Structure formats: structure tokens, C-alpha cells
Amino acid sequence: MDGLKICILYELNEDEAPSVEPERAARNGNGRRPRRRKPVHDRDEIFEALTRLGHQPFYHALDGRPATLTAVAKCDADLIFNLVESYGGNDTRDMNVAAYLDLLGIPYTGAGPHALYLAQDKSLAKKIFAFHAIQTPFFATSYRGRLDHAHDISFPLIVKPASEDGSIGIDAGAVVSSVKELMERIHYVHEQFNSPALVEEYIEGREIYAAVWGSCESAEVLPLIELDLSKLSKDAPRIACRDVKFNKETEAYKLTKSAPAEDLDEETTAQIRETALAAYNALKLRDYGRIDIRLKEDGQVYVIEANPNPWLSAQAEFAMAAKASGINYAEMIARIVGLAMARESTEIRAVALARG
Numbered sequence: 001m002d003g004l005k006i007c008i009l010y011e012l013n014e015d016e017a018p019s020v021e022p023e024r025a026a027r028n029g030n031g032r033r034p035r036r037r038k039p040v041h042d043r044d045e046i047f048e049a050l051t052r053l054g055h056q057p058f059y060h061a062l063d064g065r066p067a068t069l070t071a072v073a074k075c076d077a078d079l080i081f082n083l084v085e086s087y088g089g090n091d092t093r094d095m096n097v098a099a100y101l102d103l104l105g106i107p108y109t110g111a112g113p114h115a116l117y118l119a120q121d122k123s124l125a126k127k128i129f130a131f132h133a134i135q136t137p138f139f140a141t142s143y144r145g146r147l148d149h150a151h152d153i154s155f156p157l158i159v160k161p162a163s164e165d166g167s168i169g170i171d172a173g174a175v176v177s178s179v180k181e182l183m184e185r186i187h188y189v190h191e192q193f194n195s196p197a198l199v200e201e202y203i204e205g206r207e208i209y210a211a212v213w214g215s216c217e218s219a220e221v222l223p224l225i226e227l228d229l230s231k232l233s234k235d236a237p238r239i240a241c242r243d244v245k246f247n248k249e250t251e252a253y254k255l256t257k258s259a260p261a262e263d264l265d266e267e268t269t270a271q272i273r274e275t276a277l278a279a280y281n282a283l284k285l286r287d288y289g290r291i292d293i294r295l296k297e298d299g300q301v302y303v304i305e306a307n308p309n310p311w312l313s314a315q316a317e318f319a320m321a322a323k324a325s326g327i328n329y330a331e332m333i334a335r336i337v338g339l340a341m342a343r344e345s346t347e348i349r350a351v352a353l354a355r356g
């Protein structure tokens with residue numbers, strides 16, 4: 001598929017400058033790097049890959065002002081590479097942006113609004129997993145004293161904001177072993193995030209990421225990746241907290257590393273792959289996603305969460321999984337573009353058929 005005009009759509013954080021095409025950056029003498037929330041912006045790597053693939057990528061940033069939204073309608077792109085994770089500083093508004101793209105009728109990569117909604121509400125996602133008999137830790141959800149749901153759960157527990165990602169609100173204090181710690185942490189989540197607290201049974205075990213791509217019956221799982229947390233200090237819980245994920249200067253970051261999972265037996269691998277696929281389809285993810293899994297020592301597989309449109313940097317787990325199956329970065333991007341474009345043509349065909 002060559003020569004598409006592809007708009008790389010992303011949200012601009014308060015502390016960063018917009019991306020500009022490399023030639024324009026050189027012309028402006030703009031060598032200064034903006035401050036970044038993530039270690040690397042995948043949008044720049046995607047831009048480069050799309051160029052190498054013969055497409056014509058360009059950037060468009062949403063900054064919370066409606067004018068940046070209406071500009072999307074006029075951007076004349078064949079496809080939008082949708083990297084939007086929030087709108088106007090609100091992390092739950094990515095679904096609204098996807099719904100807006102649906103209304104505009106511009107094809108875009110990744111999950112639709114329904115999947116973004118289902119995955120973003122971790123407690124709702126867990127209820128759907130339960131319906132499909134997908135194992136997920138027992139849990140309770142509470143908001144300012146009101147209980148939404150509770151299994152009969154036992155310590156140790158982990159307390160998280162019900163609708164954040166990027167390990168926001170997840171640090172050593174999130175794992176609690178007493179009623180006192182539990183109550184304090186629930187209070188912390190309410191105060192800090194004005195959000196319901198999701199209280200889950202803490203699953204001690206290996207941390208496995210399953211990258212999945214495609215849609216419905218044709219979805220496939222890429223080789224499994226493990227985040228090795230075993231070298232973390234014995235006093236700290238073995239979790240992928242914010243430091244582990246993003247803060248390069250911390251011990252936690254330096255002592256942990258993701259790599260293709262080794263020494264998983266065939267049966268366990270098959271079970272993880274099957275579980276990941278079931279979770280991906282249960283929440284209606286499409287094109288590409290990542291399912292976070294914990295593997296208990298006794299071999300039980302638990303889904304922790306499903307991530308639609310995960311981070312696509314070459315150093316992130318999704319690209320690592322593609323690479324482990326012999327697919328290089330540009331090929332991976334080409335496949336995601338192909339999946340989004342194929343959906344578009346299928347939908348056009350379906351509408352044409354329905355109209356006779």
C-alpha cells in the first residue's frame with residue numbers, strides 16, 4: 001500500500017512543543033528537544049517508518065482547543081494514525097476523539113470508541129472478563145464509601161485508580177497488607193485522582209505482556225514478552241510501578257528489563273496466548289493491543305488489564321514482540337496501516353451491499 005497521506009494525530013501535553021516534519025525542524029534551527037512525558041515519542045519513529053514505506057506522513061496535534069479538532073476535518077488525510085490518549089488533559093476523552101473520527105468518516109488506526117471505553121474502565125472490563133470466564137484477580141470497587149462490587153477478597157491487595165494508565169497512582173504504597181493501609185490508600189486514590197478505587201487481590205508472579213494484532217477471528221498473538229522484576233529490592237513489591245516504566249535515573253528502572261519470555265513451557269504459553277486473545281476480543285480491541293498478564297507460580301494465568309493502542313516505540317514491548325517474530329519496525333507499522341485500511345474497505349463494501 002503506497003503513497004497514502006497519513007496524519008499522525010496526537011495530543012499535546014502542556015509542557016511540550018509540537019512535532020514538526022524533520023525538514024522544517026532543520027530549517028527553523030529547532031534542535032531543542034521538548035520535555036517529554038514518555039522516554040521516547042513513538043510519533044517520531046512512526047513518522048520516519050511511514051516515510052520509509054513511501055507514505056506522506058504529517059503531524060497534527062490536539063491541544064484541547066476546538067479549533068484543533070475542526071482542523072482534523074479539513075486535513076485531507078487518507079488515514080489517521082491515531083496516537084491520541086487524552087483530550088484537554090482528560091485521559092478518558094480518547095474515546096470521544098475516536099468517536100469524532102468515526103463521525104468525520106476518516107479511517108484511523110487502532111481501537112474504536114467502544115473498545116477505548118471498555119478498556120479504560122478497569123472495573124467494567126473485569127466484569128466482562130468474568131462473563132467470558134477469563135481469569136482476572138478478584139476485586140472490589142469503592143468510591144467515597146460507596147461499594148460498587150466486592151468479591152470476598154483477602155490480603156495482600158493492590159489499590160489502583162479505576163481509570164488511569166501508565167502506572168499513575170501505582171507505587172510501593174499501592175500494595176497493602178492491613179485494613180489500616182487499605183483504608184489509607186483508598187483515601188489517597190479518592191483525593192489524588194477523584195476516582196473510584198479498584199482494590200484487587202495482589203498476584204505474586206511473573207509479569208508477561210502479550211502483544212495482539214488483527215481483529216476478531218483473525219487476531220494473532222505475537223511472541224510473549226516478560227518484564228523481569230526479580231532484581232527489584234526484596235522490600236519493594238514486584239510491580240511495574242511508574243519508576244520501573246519511565247524514570248530512567250531510578251534503581252527500579254535500571255534493575256528491570258523487558259525481553260522475550262524464556263523457559264515458559266508449551267502448555268503455559270498456549271494458555272497465556274489463548275487468554276490474551278480472549279481478553280482482546282472480549283473488549284473489542286482491534287488492529288493492535290497489549291494484554292498485561294500475571295503468571296502465578298502454580299501456573300494460573302490472570303489478566304491484569306487490556307491496553308488498546310499501546311505505546312509503539314521501537315523500545316516498547318509491542319515492537320519487541322514483533323521483532324521476536326522476525327518483523328522489523330517499518331513492517332510492523334505497515335501492517336497496522338494495512339489493518340486499518342482493510343477495515344475501511346470492508347466497511348465501504350458492507351454499506352454498498354446493504355444499499356444494494
Ligand SMILES: Nc1ncnc2c1ncn2[C@@H]1O[C@H](COP(=O)(O)OP(=O)(O)O)[C@@H](O)[C@H]1O
Binds near residue numbers: 165
Ligand atoms: N492484581 C495485581 N497483582 C499483581 N500486580 C499487579 C496487579 N495489578 C497491577 N499490578 C502491577 O501494577 C502494574 C500496573 O497495573 P495496571 O493495572 O496494568 O495499570 P496501568 O494501566 O497503569 O498499566 C502491573 O503491570 C503490575 O506489575
Ligand SMILES: [Mg+2]
Binds near residue numbers: 166292305
Ligand atoms: Mg498496565
